[in-house]
Amino acid sequence: MLFYYLWIAPHVLEGIVLYAMVRRGLHRQFPMFFLYISFEIAQCFCLLAVSRYVSYFGQVYIQVYAVGLAVSTAIRFAVIYELFCHFFRRYPAISGAGKLLFRGASLALLLIALGLAVSAPGNTPAASLNDATYVALRTTTFAADRAVSILQGGLLISLFLFSRYFVLSWRSPVFGIALGMGTFAIAEFATTALRLYVPISNKVFDRSAMAIYHLCVLIWILYVVRPEPELRFELKSLPTYDLEIWNQELERLL
Amino acid sequence: MIITLILVSVALLALGFLIRLAKGRALPAQVLENPGEHMRAVDLEAFRNLVDRDEEEFLRTNLPASEFRRIQRERLRAAVEYVSCAAQNAGVLLRLADAGRRSADPATAEAAEKLVQNALRLRLYALQAIPKLYLGMALPGARISAVGIAERYEQMTRLVVLLGCLQYPTRGVSAAL
Numbered sequence: 001m002l003f004y005y006l007w008i009a010p011h012v013l014e015g016i017v018l019y020a021m022v023r024r025g026l027h028r029q030f031p032m033f034f035l036y037i038s039f040e041i042a043q044c045f046c047l048l049a050v051s052r053y054v055s056y057f058g059q060v061y062i063q064v065y066a067v068g069l070a071v072s073t074a075i076r077f078a079v080i081y082e083l084f085c086h087f088f089r090r091y092p093a094i095s096g097a098g099k100l101l102f103r104g105a106s107l108a109l110l111l112i113a114l115g116l117a118v119s120a121p122g123n124t125p126a127a128s129l130n131d132a133t134y135v136a137l138r139t140t141t142f143a144a145d146r147a148v149s150i151l152q153g154g155l156l157i158s159l160f161l162f163s164r165y166f167v168l169s170w171r172s173p174v175f176g177i178a179l180g181m182g183t184f185a186i187a188e189f190a191t192t193a194l195r196l197y198v199p200i201s202n203k204v205f206d207r208s209a210m211a212i213y214h215l216c217v218l219i220w221i222l223y224v225v226r227p228e229p230e231l232r233f234e235l236k237s238l239p240t241y242d243l244e245i246w247n248q249e250l251e252r253l254l
Numbered sequence: 255m256i257i258t259l260i261l262v263s264v265a266l267l268a269l270g271f272l273i274r275l276a277k278g279r280a281l282p283a284q285v286l287e288n289p290g291e292h293m294r295a296v297d298l299e300a301f302r303n304l305v306d307r308d309e310e311e312f313l314r315t316n317l318p319a320s321e322f323r324r325i326q327r328e329r330l331r332a333a334v335e336y337v338s339c340a341a342q343n344a345g346v347l348l349r350l351a352d353a354g355r356r357s358a359d360p361a362t363a364e365a366a367e368k369l370v371q372n373a374l375r376l377r378l379y380a381l382q383a384i385p386k387l388y389l390g391m392a393l394p395g396a397r398i399s400a401v402g403i404a405e406r407y408e409q410m411t412r413l414v415v416l417l418g419c420l421q422y423p424t425r426g427v428s429a430a431l
Contacts, residue, residue, distance in 0.1 A: 167345040190265035197258035
């Protein structure tokens with residue numbers, strides 16, 4: 001029961017994200033994120049249908065899952081790039097540095113991910129099926145997923161670090177999307193690492209990954225549904241130390 | 255097993271780091287409430303003097319080599335402190351201006367926009383200048399250039415005055431500040 005709740009509920013809740021995005025016109029600002037959420041919903045119901053009517057959680061299921069994961073991963077990269085672009089568009093002075101950051105971080109993280117992929121174990125014992133193809137596909141899928149999680153999580157952390165250093169303000173939906181994506185990528189990295197190296201039942205990993213995804217969907221709902229907080233600001237006072245310079249500058253201006 | 259432990263620890267640390275970074279977003283609101291508390295004094299002329307090439311050349315020619323290196327290290331250490339202060343102030347001003355650029359008055363919004371871009375450039379420049387200054391401390395004889403940061407800072411303070419004038423046109427700049 002818990003398994004089906006964790007599987008279906010986040011995707012039903014994603015419907016709320018889609019609705020809120022259309023209502024607030026965010027689907028035009030974040031088309032890739034909109035596509036990602038739509039794809040996740042479609043993939044969920046497709047997998048549900050496969051598991052129910054075709055092969056339960058067998059080879060066909062894992063094949064469909066692997067293809068879906070590949071497409072979903074590609075869209076997630078597009079979402080991250082979209083976040084970078086959206087973020088730096090507001091700050092032209094550092095857009096060059098931002099692009100440099102994106103490229104540099106991508107390259108560094110790619111090297112780390114490749115290093116870890118190479119060192120990953122070649123095989124894991126099949127829990128339910130004694131099928132070598134099934135096990136290989138599953139292992140490769142998780143290894144690739146982990147590599148992607150490193151890249152995506154790292155890129156989002158770089159974006160957060162960059163914005164922190166430059167004291168940049170986040171618009172609420174951008175922040176929410178990035179936070180949800182980052183949490184998902186990092187948690188995915190941890191679960192796939194455990195899955196590859198620790199021989200515990202896949203059920204435990206599946207449920208924890210699903211629960212984390214559920215949490216991420218709730219984060220997206222929170223930031224996409226709620227209106228942008230109003231910032232009422234009046235320039236009342238500035239530190240005294242600078243008054244002298246400002247007065248001198250004012251004299252020069254006058 | 256060890257690799258797993260390392261990877262999971264890295265993931266947990268990254269998650270904690272992400273949450274910490276995300277929480278850090280609340281700080282700017284406090285900065286807007288009372289910016290003065292978050293700003294530090296920067297003596298622009300003193301900084302210019304510290305990174306002045308002529309001054310450096312003068313010290314180089316008039317002091318024994320070991321004495322010059324010691325003094326140059328001290329000067330650059332002070333310069334790093336100045337740059338850090340200027341970068342911190344730029345961060346505070348950036349917060350103020352970022353809020354100011356939502357102003358309904360186009361002139362205020364434009365001035366705020368310029369201030370944001372200038373403050374960003376200053377922080378970017380500080381990011382590049384601080385390692386350079388540290389390099390200069392490690393190699394006191396090497397030539398470094400950080401004069402541009404003083405000019406950027408000056409330009410930025412001018413924009414802050416303009417922003418103050420635009421927000422309080424009837425009261426004058428002193429009242430606005």
